[in-house]
Amino acid sequence: QNTGDLNMLKDLIYLYLPKAFLSLIILIATWLITKNMQKPLLTLEKKSGVPPTLTVLINKIIKTVFYVIGLVTILAQLGVNISTLLTSLGIGGLAISFALKDALTNIISGIIIIAYQPFMIGDNISLRNSSGSPLEGKVTDINFRYITIEAENNKILIPNSTAVSTPVAVKKSN
Numbered sequence: 001q002n003t004g005d006l007n008m009l010k011d012l013i014y015l016y017l018p019k020a021f022l023s024l025i026i027l028i029a030t031w032l033i034t035k036n037m038q039k040p041l042l043t044l045e046k047k048s049g050v051p052p053t054l055t056v057l058i059n060k061i062i063k064t065v066f067y068v069i070g071l072v073t074i075l076a077q078l079g080v081n082i083s084t085l086l087t088s089l090g091i092g093g094l095a096i097s098f099a100l101k102d103a104l105t106n107i108i109s110g111i112i113i114i115a116y117q118p119f120m121i122g123d124n125i126s127l128r129n130s131s132g133s134p135l136e137g138k139v140t141d142i143n144f145r146y147i148t149i150e151a152e153n154n155k156i157l158i159p160n161s162t163a164v165s166t167p168v169a170v171k172k173s174n
Contacts, residue, residue: 016078023074030070034063054114057144102161103145109160110144124171125149129162 037059045055076082097104119125119139125147126136135158137151146157 019077019079023077026070026074026077030066034066037062037066051114051117053143054111057111057114102159106145106160109164110142112164113142113147113160114144118168119170125163125168127158127163127166127168129158129166 041055041059041062045052072082072086075085113119121139121142123139124137125139126134129135135149135151135156137149137154137156139147140150140155141148144160146159147163149156149158
């Protein structure tokens with residue numbers, strides 16, 4: 001009985017030890033690649049004048065993509081059926097994208113605003129909201145979901161999709 005258990009244990013070690021070792025190498029390689037992505041992005045930011053917030057977003061997206069690829073590769077190496085996993089992720093991603101449609105629209109619009117910089121913090125802008133009411137004020141913050149303007153001691157949060165899809169009058173600050 002004991003020799004049978006030992007033989008089975010040896011077989012498992014011989015079967016899974018190389019896979020575990022290769023998985024560890026893939027994990028380390030993924031970590032090294034994502035760690036070294038920062039330098040080229042900082043160079044891109046300095047040379048092309050890309051806004052730092054956009055560089056941070058690009059860096060996070062690239063890191064996430066590499067970690068997902070590394071994880072999927074490790075799971076495939078360990079014998080997990082990847083096609084089923086990827087199908088499930090695709091269907092789940094589709095359901096999440098429908099549920100978060102408005103938030104994703106604002107985030108993509110925020111990326112457009114940050115990349116093209118039609119206005120900046122400190123500029124006075126005027127636009128109409130989705131109901132047609134005029135909004136005017138000084139831009140105090142721009143993030144991936146909202147533009148914050150201050151007008152008459154009020155803070156107004158304008159969804160980025162509104163600022164991208166409606167005409168905006170900009171009075172540049174000096």
